[in-house]
Amino acid sequence: MNQKIKDLVEILKEKNIKPSYQRIKILEYLVLKKNHPTVDEIFKDLVKEMPTLSRATVYNTLDLFKRSELARVVTIEDNETRYDAEVSVHGHFKCENCGTIFDFPVDEKALYSDALKDFMITEKNVYFKGICPKCHNTNK
Amino acid sequence: MNQKIKDLVEILKEKNIKPSYQRIKILEYLVLKKNHPTVDEIFKDLVKEMPTLSRATVYNTLDLFKRSELARVVTIEDNETRYDAEVSVHGHFKCENCGTIFDFPVDEKALYSDALKDFMITEKNVYFKGICPKCHNTNK
DNA sequence: GTATCATTTTATAATCATTATAAATACCTA
DNA sequence: TAGGTATTTATAATGATTATAAAATGATAC
Numbered sequence: 607m608n609q610k611i612k613d614l615v616e617i618l619k620e621k622n623i624k625p626s627y628q629r630i631k632i633l634e635y636l637v638l639k640k641n642h643p644t645v646d647e648i649f650k651d652l653v654k655e656m657p658t659l660s661r662a663t664v665y666n667t668l669d670l671f672k673r674s675e676l677a678r679v680v681t682i683e684d685n686e687t688r689y690d691a692e693v694s695v696h697g698h699f700k701c702e703n704c705g706t707i708f709d710f711p712v713d714e715k716a717l718y719s720d721a722l723k724d725f726m727i728t729e730k731n732v733y734f735k736g737i738c739p740k741c742h743n744t745n746k
Numbered sequence: 747m748n749q750k751i752k753d754l755v756e757i758l759k760e761k762n763i764k765p766s767y768q769r770i771k772i773l774e775y776l777v778l779k780k781n782h783p784t785v786d787e788i789f790k791d792l793v794k795e796m797p798t799l800s801r802a803t804v805y806n807t808l809d810l811f812k813r814s815e816l817a818r819v820v821t822i823e824d825n826e827t828r829y830d831a832e833v834s835v836h837g838h839f840k841c842e843n844c845g846t847i848f849d850f851p852v853d854e855k856a857l858y859s860d861a862l863k864d865f866m867i868t869e870k871n872v873y874f875k876g877i878c879p880k881c882h883n884t885n886k
Numbered sequence: 887g888t889a890t891c892a893t894t895t896t897a898t899a900a901t902c903a904t905t906a907t908a909a910a911t912a913c914c915t916a
Numbered sequence: 917t918a919g920g921t922a923t924t925t926a927t928a929a930t931g932a933t934t935a936t937a938a939a940a941t942g943a944t945a946c
Contacts, residue, residue: 626912626923645903660925665904684819684827685903685933697857699865708865716856717837717872724879725839725848732857735869742866766894766941785932800896805933825904825932 621674631656632667636677636691642698642707644686682707682733695730701738708738761814771796772807776817776831782838782847784826822847822873835870841878848878 614633618625635648643651645664653659668689671677680688682700688707699708712732754773758765775788783791785804793799808829811817820828822840828847839848852872 624913624922628924658925661903662905662926663924666924679824681821681824684821684824687824687903697859699862699867702868708861710859710861712859713856716853719837719850719852721848721850722839722874724882725874725876726882727839727874727876728842729875731871731873731875733871734862734865734867735871736865736867739864742864764893764942768895798896801932802897802934803895806895827932 617676621676623670623674623676628656628659628663629667629670632664633671633676633691636671636689640690640692640709642680642688642690644688646686648689678729680707680733681731682735695732697732697734699734699736699738701741702735703737703741706738710734757816761816763810763814763816768796768799768803769807769810772804773811773816773831776811776829780830780832780849782820782828782830784828786826788829818869820847820873821871822875835872837872837874839874839876839878841881842875843877843881846878850874 614630614637615625618629618633623629631652632648635643635652645661645668648668649659649661649664652664668677671689672679675693677689677691678693680690680698682688682698692709695712695714697710697712699710700706701708712730714730717730717732754770754777755765758769758773763769771792772788775783775792785801785808788808789799789801789804792804808817811829812819815833817829817831818833820830820838822828822838832849835852835854837850837852839850840846841848852870854870857870857872
């Protein structure tokens with residue numbers, strides 16, 4: 607536990623981010639909960655143990671993490687921004703029934719297109735929607 | 747021109763959508779302008795020739811088109827929903843400098859992942875961000 | 887052709903995620 | 917400890933989207 611907190615502090619320091627209590631907790635949340643939480647989910651969970659936490663802090667911190675490449679935005683629905691501490695290229699599948707988001711591997715080479723040979727690519731996103739196996743079986 | 751309108755009416759009828767003037771014009775806009783417009787862009791352009799047009803109609807109609815698979819949502823930024831009359835699987839590249847959105851081909855087979863073999867996939871989305879050749883050269 | 891009913895559109899208000907602002911707090915250095 | 921900077925907080929403002937109810941349009945039966 608202490609070790610883990612220490613790791614989080616190190617991660618922040620490497621990115622020249624001052625490790626405030628709020629930042630450590632938000633980073634910890636992202637790293638431990640790998641369920642691509644929305645801003646609101648992060649806020650509502652963390653405010654339980656940090657009653658003075660402000661939504662603005664959550665927004666500011668996530669934006670800071672994004673700019674520092676500690677987290678990436680997962681845009682699947684236009685009305686909820688999610689965050690993911692796993693910044694490598696991978697796909698997201700969202701079940702339209704239960705809302706769960708699953709990761710899946712993406713072959714980056716396969717995504718290459720000649721049409722983009724003169725483009726400077728800074729971000730690659732792949733997401734699918736549909737019904738996950740669990741919901742598919744239940745509904746049948 | 748008349749022929750084209752007639753085609754649009756046919757497209758709507760095939761989906762069992764009554765071809766009202768507003769629906770024809772919005773579909774025409776999507777089909778002719780292939781620039782993945784936002785709802786606001788569609789509204790602001792069309793209200794010029796249809797002064798009584800309401801934003802609600804644009805929202806309702808686009809939602810109807812989406813459900814009827816006449817258009818697909820292009821979610822790239824979380825604060826602007828775009829629409830595309832091209833419903834086949836293809837990628838979108840958004841230039842972070844000029845905002846232009848480019849289409850590029852995507853090899854659907856290459857996107858296949860064993861991890862999703864038990865999932866029912868209804869929608870596949872690929873989008874990249876970066877700098878387009880034009881902006882890249884200008885800024886250099 | 888007119889009355890009736892259903893559909894579509896419109897205008898407006900409500901909602902909700904996000905951003906902006908300014909004050910309060912915490913942190914750092916001299 | 918004092919003074920200055922960075923961070924957090926509370927609150928208000930913004931802006932896209934959705935909800936609601938009235939008005940307009942269109943279709944059908946008589």
